[in-house]
Amino acid sequence: MQNYVSIIKNNGGIKPVSDELLLPLIVPQKRLLLGPGPSNLSERVIRAISNPLVGHMHAETFKMMDDIKAGLQYVFQTNNRLTLAISASGHSGMEACLANLLEPTDTILIIKAGLWGERAQEMSERLGAHVETLTIPLGSAVTHQQFESAMKKFKPAVVFLTHSESSTGLKQPLIGFGDIVRRYEALLIVDAVASLGGEPFFMDAWKIDAAYTGSQKVIGAPPGLTPISLNSRAERKLLLRKNKVPVFYWDMKELGNYWNCFKEPVRRYHHTISATLVYGLREGLAQLAEEGLESSWQRHAVAAKKLREGFEARGLELFVKEPENRLNTITAIVVPPGVDCQFVTRRMMEKWNIEIAGGLGPTAGKIFRIGLMGTNANLKNVDDVLHALDDVLKYSTRHSRL
Ligand code: GLV
Numbered sequence: 001m002q003n004y005v006s007i008i009k010n011n012g013g014i015k016p017v018s019d020e021l022l023l024p025l026i027v028p029q030k031r032l033l034l035g036p037g038p039s040n041l042s043e044r045v046i047r048a049i050s051n052p053l054v055g056h057m058h059a060e061t062f063k064m065m066d067d068i069k070a071g072l073q074y075v076f077q078t079n080n081r082l083t084l085a086i087s088a089s090g091h092s093g094m095e096a097c098l099a100n101l102l103e104p105t106d107t108i109l110i111i112k113a114g115l116w117g118e119r120a121q122e123m124s125e126r127l128g129a130h131v132e133t134l135t136i137p138l139g140s141a142v143t144h145q146q147f148e149s150a151m152k153k154f155k156p157a158v159v160f161l162t163h164s165e166s167s168t169g170l171k172q173p174l175i176g177f178g179d180i181v182r183r184y185e186a187l188l189i190v191d192a193v194a195s196l197g198g199e200p201f202f203m204d205a206w207k208i209d210a211a212y213t214g215s216q217k218v219i220g221a222p223p224g225l226t227p228i229s230l231n232s233r234a235e236r237k238l239l240l241r242k243n244k245v246p247v248f249y250w251d252m253k254e255l256g257n258y259w260n261c262f263k264e265p266v267r268r269y270h271h272t273i274s275a276t277l278v279y280g281l282r283e284g285l286a287q288l289a290e291e292g293l294e295s296s297w298q299r300h301a302v303a304a305k306k307l308r309e310g311f312e313a314r315g316l317e318l319f320v321k322e323p324e325n326r327l328n329t330i331t332a333i334v335v336p337p338g339v340d341c342q343f344v345t346r347r348m349m350e351k352w353n354i355e356i357a358g359g360l361g362p363t364a365g366k367i368f369r370i371g372l373m374g375t376n377a378n379l380k381n382v383d384d385v386l387h388a389l390d391d392v393l394k395y396s397t398r399h400s401r402l
Helices: 005-010 043-049 059-076 091-101 115-126 144-154 177-183 232-239 252-258 275-291 293-313 341-352 379-401
Strands: 082-086 107-112 130-135 158-162 187-191 210-212 226-230 330-334 367-371
Touching: 043 275, 059 082, 059 226, 059 275, 082 091, 082 252, 091 115, 091 158, 091 187, 091 210, 091 226, 091 232, 107 115, 107 144, 115 130, 115 158, 130 144, 144 177, 177 187, 187 232, 226 232, 275 293, 293 330, 293 379, 341 367, 341 379
Parallel strands: 107 130, 107 158, 158 187, 187 210
Antiparallel strands: 082 226, 210 226, 330 367
């Protein structure tokens, strides 16, 4: 037996652990997650992630990663071979696209219509790129004319556009933007974190060069893996880079090898992917593929329509004014005058065990955001959240008058 007495003494003793850690784990069992994500997991996904752990280089894990790749090619509607999932949450998709496709001398044009454009600007500046922005009023979509004149003015190498602006509830139409970007020989990055699987998205047909989404939203897996896809134009840029991708962890050539995208003879160790998250993503994708994209889009549209009608019947104002630009996955309403946004979200949680969110970044304090994504996109949840909101808004109006 090793005697640790002297090493403990020489290092000043062992600091004690907090008593809290030694209490039993407490996890709310029935919380309804109707914020902008994560969404509740289906029983099937919960069963999948409860399986015993296997290793990140085991044949069974590789097989599941291959299945995930096929599932992602389906949801992105792409034949891109460089399609995989990064081991980190949705933000990593943004940072990976920017880190791989931007070089320090490049100009990037960022369409800013909420928090995600702001975040892409921050990341691009950190990468040393030259950043130009086109700011669109919150809740509005960029038009082809606005977009093309910015392309003409700035001649960017890379363009960043958000499909699902979860900070406002905006769905940015995408058709035609890829054609404009190609006329200027640039690359188009699209953030589809809060929409993929719940709204039509055709990566190849819409000529999108790089896109990413979240595992924890429509796909219905836990957060922690970020689906991403780069096409052959984006791959070419990667090959022609003068400098290495500045962050090894985001390097799509390394990740592409680990995910067997290039059919190289050996899959090299890159990092330790969580097999547990792989099970969850595989099953979330299998579930979505079994339902079929069209049915999933339809289900999200039906639930969102009922939610919007419920808000309008109560005199609540939808934040996005153009009906065709409203996301079906996340609906934003204006906080009514005299209502304290934080009070409402807190009471929804404490009394009803339902998560809804306030605004984010530029919309903080101005809107409520209700997400109906993945298995949560159903009519019962719409009834439940409207019923709870009726109660909380009534209470909060009384409360704020006191
Ligand atoms: C996160 O995706 C959010 O919109 O809050």
